[in-house]
Amino acid sequence: RKEVEQDPGPFNVPEGATVAFNCTYSNSASQSFFWYRQDCRKEPKLLMSVYSSGNEDGRFTAQLNRASQYISLLIRDSKLSDSATYLCVVITTMDSSYKLIFGSGTRLLVRP
Amino acid sequence: NAGVTQTPKFRVLKTGQSMTLLCAQDMNHEYMYWYRQDPGMGLRLIHYSVGEGTTAKGEVPDGYNVSRLKKQNFLLGLESAAPSQTSVYFCASNRQGVGQPQHFGDGTRLSIL
Numbered sequence: 031r032k033e034v035e036q037d038p039g040p041f042n043v044p045e046g047a048t049v050a051f052n053c054t055y056s057n058s059a060s061q062s063f064f065w066y067r068q069d070c071r072k073e074p075k076l077l078m079s080v081y082s083s084g085n086e087d088g089r090f091t092a093q094l095n096r097a098s099q100y101i102s103l104l105i106r107d108s109k110l111s112d113s114a115t116y117l118c119v120v121i122t123t124m125d126s127s128y129k130l131i132f133g134s135g136t137r138l139l140v141r142p
Numbered sequence: 143n144a145g146v147t148q149t150p151k152f153r154v155l156k157t158g159q160s161m162t163l164l165c166a167q168d169m170n171h172e173y174m175y176w177y178r179q180d181p182g183m184g185l186r187l188i189h190y191s192v193g194e195g196t197t198a199k200g201e202v203p204d205g206y207n208v209s210r211l212k213k214q215n216f217l218l219g220l221e222s223a224a225p226s227q228t229s230v231y232f233c234a235s236n237r238q239g240v241g242q243p244q245h246f247g248d249g250t251r252l253s254i255l
Contacts, residue, residue, distance in 0.1 A: 034184070062242075064243060075246070076243040117185070129201075130201075130240060131184075131201070133184050135184055
């Protein structure tokens with residue numbers, strides 16, 4: 031089993047739709063979580079951090095479920111410009127070292 | 143303010159050749175990272191550095207070496223390139239620590255024949 035897993039998609043949704051992605055992780059000691067967005071052949075860019083209590087940034091909502099060991103990203107009122115691959119990142123601190131694992135990404139296609 | 147700059151952007155090598163990828167950041171960040179990204183896979187951490195003069199192994203360090211002689215630069219070296227190292231390499235940096243968001247360079251596409 032991969033340490034961090036994402037459904038590769040693609041999720042094909044119409045403009046205005048609400049879409050949600052999950053990212054599951056295997057290490058219960060993981061402490062930090064992020065969502066990044068990556069456009070084709072471009073570098074990843076931070077979308078949002080994921081806080082224990084959940085957090086919202088405009089049309090985007092991120093949540094953490096520690097009991098079931100997953101994080102989620104909800105996108106409301108999808109725009110064409112939301113088409114991209116969404117990568118989750120899970121970070122675990124172990125003694126004096128770190129384990130930083132990216133998911134393989136979920137591809138979103140928003141159609142007119 | 144250029145952010146994170148990677149040099150070169152593209153390179154083709156022959157098996158067995160060596161080369162160094164340069165990552166430079168002008169944000170005075172303590173932490174720097176080197177990743178590789180292969181088709182259908184997420185980014186995998188090769189090596190990282192928590193400060194000038196320090197380096198640490200990531201998930202896939204074999205076949206690579208790194209150096210952080212200056213705070214603003216993080217070099218990734220391939221001593222003897224292999225076709226399995228064909229990939230897109232991303233450098234990133236941040237200020238506060240590994241558990242914080244990172245700023246990425248725009249990548250180096252490396253092909254090894």
